[in-house]
Amino acid sequence: MSNQIILIAKDNQIRIDAYLARELSEFSRSLIKKSIKDEKVLVNGKVVKPKYIVQLNDEISITDDIQQVTDVLAEKIPLNIVYEDEAILIINKQKGLVVHPAPGHYAHTLVNGLMYYCKEELSDVNGLIRPGIVHRIDKDTTGLLVVAKTNSAHAFLANLFKTHDIIREYTALTYGMISEKGGTINAPIGRDQKFRKKMAVNLSKGKRAFTKFKVITRFRGYTLIKATLETGRTHQIRVHMKYIKHPLVGDELYTNKKDVLGAKGQMLHANKLGFIHPLTKEYVEFIAELPDEFQTILSKLDYYE
Secondary structure, rough: OOOOOOOOOOOOOEEHHHHHHHHOOOOOOOHHHHHHHOOEEEEEEEEEOOEOOOOOOOOOEEOOOOOOOOOOOOOOOOOOEEEEEOOOOEEEOOOOOOOOEEEOOOOHHHHHHHHHHHHOOOOOOOOOOOOEOOOOOOOEEEEEEEOOOOOHHHHHHHHHOOOOOEEEEEEEEOOOOOOOOOEEOOOOOOEEEOOOOOEOOOOOOOOEEEEEEEEEEEOOEEEEEEEEEEOOOOOHHHHHHHHHHOOOOOOOOOOOOOOOOOOOOEEEEEEEEEEEOOOOEEEEEEEOOOOOHHHHHOOOOOOOO
16 A cells, blocks of 8 residues: 555444454555554554554554555456446346455456446445445345546545435345334444344444334234345344344344245345436436246245234
8 A cells, every 4th residue: 555544433332453354445454463563554643552542533544555465366256247438337246246456356246347447447445355346245145336447537436425415225134024014223233242243233332323223014923024235234134134133034143033935145135326426416216126046945935814
């Protein structure tokens, strides 16, 4: 990384090496820890140790180069492009496709495919590892993503996400019949203290997280819902539905329930994306129908009468 990076901490009560490893996923935690020890990382202009506890609004600066992977290669990967113009792309992501490279996974990602398709026409706001990526969805979540082709479009879209002025609607299949017509889950989310690959509801230290859901169809033993995100925490819908004891079908990370439907990963689909277009400044909305796997699984279920 050739230029100084400055981050304003949006979290607290977390070690700085862990915080930077989370925020700068292209770097390993060991490399970040070494950079801190080598005094290449400053907090509010001062040298700190790896165990320093980050405080909200700390200014964290990386003052020197740290080694990064620069050989992320373009790959010809099938992309389902819903819409494209000179500023943005709308992608309907297939199941099993990781959005951007990370340690141990630098190939066969959406970014590799975008680099092949778009050549040099991707924003570089998020660096070499995440060109064009404004937001992401999980590997086994399907559906809509907006990609920025220019830096100005990226900045505009990133601000919409920051102010929650973007519509993101998901379809999900949960275990158990939900008796309510719908509801709002207001429960802060943070890293699971025992299992670091998981997120969890953390009422004291988690980040604000709101999910609205509406029941679409009740089946025997299952419920099909629409979920709308106000915030965009990692694994938010998956964590929130587990929290109310209705985890997603096929979600191997957040449920121990035995899948008998043949789901390969969580049954979660980003079906609607709506926002103000960065060029026209007019509202645009995109819809992606449920993928074949999702529809096949629904066809196996018995309606609840």
